[in-house]
Amino acid sequence: xxxxxxxxxxxxxxxxxxxxxxxxxxxxxxxxxxxxxxxxxxxxxxxxxxxxxxxxxxxxxxxxxxxxxxxxxxxxxxxxxxxxxxxxxxxxxxxxxxxxxxxxxxxxxxxxxxxxxxxxxxxxxxxxxxxxxxxxxxxxxxxxxxxxxxxxxxxxxxxxxxxxxxxxxxxxxxxxxxxxxxxxxxxxxxxxxxxxxxxxxxxxxxxxxx
Amino acid sequence: xxxxxxxxxxxxxxxxxxxxxxxxxxxxxxxxxxxxxxxxxxxxxxxxxxxxxxxxxxxxxxxxxxxxxxxxxxxxxxxxxxxxxxxxxxxxxxxxxxxxxxxxxxxxxxxxxxxxxxxxxxxxxxxxxxxxxxxxxxxxxxxxxxxxxxxxxxxxxxxxxxxxxxxxxxxxxxxxxxxxxxxxxxxxxxxxxxxxxxxxxxxxxxxxxx
DNA sequence: GTGTGTGAATGTTTTCACAGCG
DNA sequence: CGCTGTGAAAACATTCACACAC
Numbered sequence: 001x002x003x004x005x006x007x008x009x010x011x012x013x014x015x016x017x018x019x020x021x022x023x024x025x026x027x028x029x030x031x032x033x034x035x036x037x038x039x040x041x042x043x044x045x046x047x048x049x050x051x052x053x054x055x056x057x058x059x060x061x062x063x064x065x066x067x068x069x070x071x072x073x074x075x076x077x078x079x080x081x082x083x084x085x086x087x088x089x090x091x092x093x094x095x096x097x098x099x100x101x102x103x104x105x106x107x108x109x110x111x112x113x114x115x116x117x118x119x120x121x122x123x124x125x126x127x128x129x130x131x132x133x134x135x136x137x138x139x140x141x142x143x144x145x146x147x148x149x150x151x152x153x154x155x156x157x158x159x160x161x162x163x164x165x166x167x168x169x170x171x172x173x174x175x176x177x178x179x180x181x182x183x184x185x186x187x188x189x190x191x192x193x194x195x196x197x198x199x200x201x202x203x204x205x206x207x208x209x210x
Numbered sequence: 211x212x213x214x215x216x217x218x219x220x221x222x223x224x225x226x227x228x229x230x231x232x233x234x235x236x237x238x239x240x241x242x243x244x245x246x247x248x249x250x251x252x253x254x255x256x257x258x259x260x261x262x263x264x265x266x267x268x269x270x271x272x273x274x275x276x277x278x279x280x281x282x283x284x285x286x287x288x289x290x291x292x293x294x295x296x297x298x299x300x301x302x303x304x305x306x307x308x309x310x311x312x313x314x315x316x317x318x319x320x321x322x323x324x325x326x327x328x329x330x331x332x333x334x335x336x337x338x339x340x341x342x343x344x345x346x347x348x349x350x351x352x353x354x355x356x357x358x359x360x361x362x363x364x365x366x367x368x369x370x371x372x373x374x375x376x377x378x379x380x381x382x383x384x385x386x387x388x389x390x391x392x393x394x395x396x397x398x399x400x401x402x403x404x405x406x407x408x409x410x411x412x413x414x415x416x417x418x419x420x
Numbered sequence: 421g422t423g424t425g426t427g428a429a430t431g432t433t434t435t436c437a438c439a440g441c442g
Numbered sequence: 443c444g445c446t447g448t449g450a451a452a453a454c455a456t457t458c459a460c461a462c463a464c
């Protein structure tokens with residue numbers, strides 16, 4: 001029953017969660033895989049199959065209870081508690097992440113920020129004090145930090161990541177457009193909107209002949 | 211030979227391009243699929259297979275000429291010319307995109323910004339004048355805009371996207387965490403770093419036993 | 421010898437189609 | 443009925459392994 005769950009399935013769960021949250025806000029009580037599929041532009045079969053990896057959440061003939069399924073998914077994803085994060089690198093991009101609350105979500109909080117530039121250390125950005133990266137280990141322990149968000153210059157990426165891994169961090173959100181190496185028990189996700197732009201131009205290019 | 215090229219392959223080309231640019235900067239002249247694979251944490255076979263969809267770029271016994279392959283990939287992706295973009299929505303997130311140059315890349319330029327808030331219209335952000343969304347069609351034509359970056363509040367997303375599509379836009383970068391509908395000849399890419407966070411917690415959750 | 425390009429084999433993901441429950 | 447949950451089939455993607463070019 002709980003065989004190996006495909007990675008792609010995990011990636012789709014937050015999408016399901018998002019639409020369920022929206023439906024809950026609209027006071028929709030029940031939704032079929034058909035309806036969910038229309039909203040998400042995907043096939044009903046895929047949604048049913050994906051959910052079936054985790055249990056039986058639907059009622060035959062009716063569909064899924066929106067509020068209930070939402071709760072279940074939040075629990076499955078581990079979003080039923082707070083996650084504390086550290087930001088490493090408070091340059092241009094790091095400041096944008098803090099100032100504009102780019103990662104602001106109820107369950108996720110940036111509780112500490114780090115840099116290696118002595119001019120930055122001691123200053124505050126959006127209410128968060130910038131500390132010396134050397135203090136990461138201590139703060140991770142003291143503050144219960146489990147995720148690091150890396151936004152340093154490309155040349156310092158590997159260093160920042162090694163430092164995080166050394167502090168026992170098992171999940172890294174990497175904003176730097178550079179492939180970094182991590183031990184295989186550490187999860188790293190790259191965020192780079194320019195990759196998406198670069199794939200779109202491929203398709204735009206050959207659009208003269210439609 | 212030029213059969214249908216898998217979508218995943220297109221998504222990997224920018225990664226190859228990135229590493230080739232890095233190698234070129236390091237004055238490396240030739241690289242084998244083996245070496246590229248090590249840097250990118252992927253198998254040499256996959257790199258060779260991917261590239262083979264587009265032609266024969268390598269030399270047996272040697273590998274790939276870094277500078278040449280880089281040029282070829284840039285051309286394949288359509289990155290050998292400028293792409294002009296419009297930003298729709300100059301709120302918190304839209305300002306961050308402009309101010310912090312989050313999409314700054316040589317080939318991509320945001321040449322116009324739009325909003326529907328009368329208080330914003332007429333102001334300048336990072337040197338770009340904010341126009342009324344009603345002027346989008348005109349400006350798209352006048353400025354040769356081919357890509358729209360959408361950063362409006364969730365409730366206005368579909369409207370902003372429909373407006374773009376109506377103006378003949380065929381590629382949309384959607385920063386709003388909400389699934390939107392587009393005709394199937396229009397390409398839309400969603401950018402949402404919080405989705406990545408939400409998949410990481412799934413894996414972190416079940417990590418107590420290490 | 422070294423490393424590409426590529427059919428063929430393997431592995432993974434999606435879709436189909438239907439039994440069975442409410 | 444209508445819609446879920448799910449094996450089985452089809453489609454798709456990755457890896458293997460080797461002929462061939464340098």
